[in-house]
């Protein structure tokens with residue numbers, strides 16, 4: 567997939583109108599993109615640099631850029647709710663997804679997080695995605711394939727229940743695990759088997775009750791560092807002259823994140839030392 571340079575046939579181009587509305591066009595020689603203000607000729611885009619302005623036959627102007635991963639994820643067709651870019655960024659960074667890592671994720675859902683994980687692990691790494699629902703796996707396959715232009719060689723998508731996998735089925739232990747599903751605690755026995763000592767688990771849950779259930783389940787397992795739980799809130803700002811203030815609309819809530827690291831075999835969680843007489 568072309569990532570820079572002038573637009574070529576087959577490129578996905580994002581056109582933004584003067585009101586900020588975005589449209590995605592797949593460049594085909596001789597084709598036209600029809601808008602409320604006439605047609606934009608694909609041939610006017612082919613060979614022009616990114617960041618150019620094209621004009622439709624009805625004299626409307628459009629800024630042409632290749633969509634970023636965040637643009638793509640927010641506009642792609644969905645089967646299941648996607649992980650939003652602000653949370654994907656936290657997962658990649660706080661989950662320490664490094665180039666060359668073997669990452670296991672479930673469920674693949676619409677494949678949004680998968681796109682970020684594949685980019686983070688790079689060609690030397692591997693992403694193994696489990697998805698229990700065939701229809702959701704089809705969405706994930708189509709979305710990832712569209713973004714990368716083909717099915718990435720280092721991506722395994724399996725239609726199966728993560729709770730039933732094993733080290734043998736995965737071809738060895740993994741370095742990182744990400745869970746985004748309704749009942750992640752049901753997969754913890756499997757995850758604790760397949761994750762290497764020191765490996766990072768990241769869990770993404772939408773509600774406080776799920777967060778509480780998963781944190782308590784991790785503590786009960788006694789093979790994890792003390793779980794860390796947080797939420798990231800991203801507030802855009804309006805910055806025009808003296809009018810510098812938060813945007814009127816913000817995305818109030820997406821989900822909570824929980825991370826913990828796998829302890830070595832046979833080691834149990836450190837208990838805080840209590841002094842006699844203290845509670």
Ligand SMILES: C[S@@+](CC[C@H](N)C(=O)[O-])C[C@H]1O[C@@H](n2cnc3c(N)ncnc32)[C@H](O)[C@@H]1O
Nearest residue numbers: 646649673675676677678679697698727728747
């Ligand atoms: C919210 S979606 C995941 C979205 C995905 N992370 C994304 O960014 O597009 C949750 C998915 O988990 C799948 N799922 C639930 N339990 C599962 C399990 N035990 N094993 C595999 N997939 C599971 C569901 O079918 C659903 O598609």
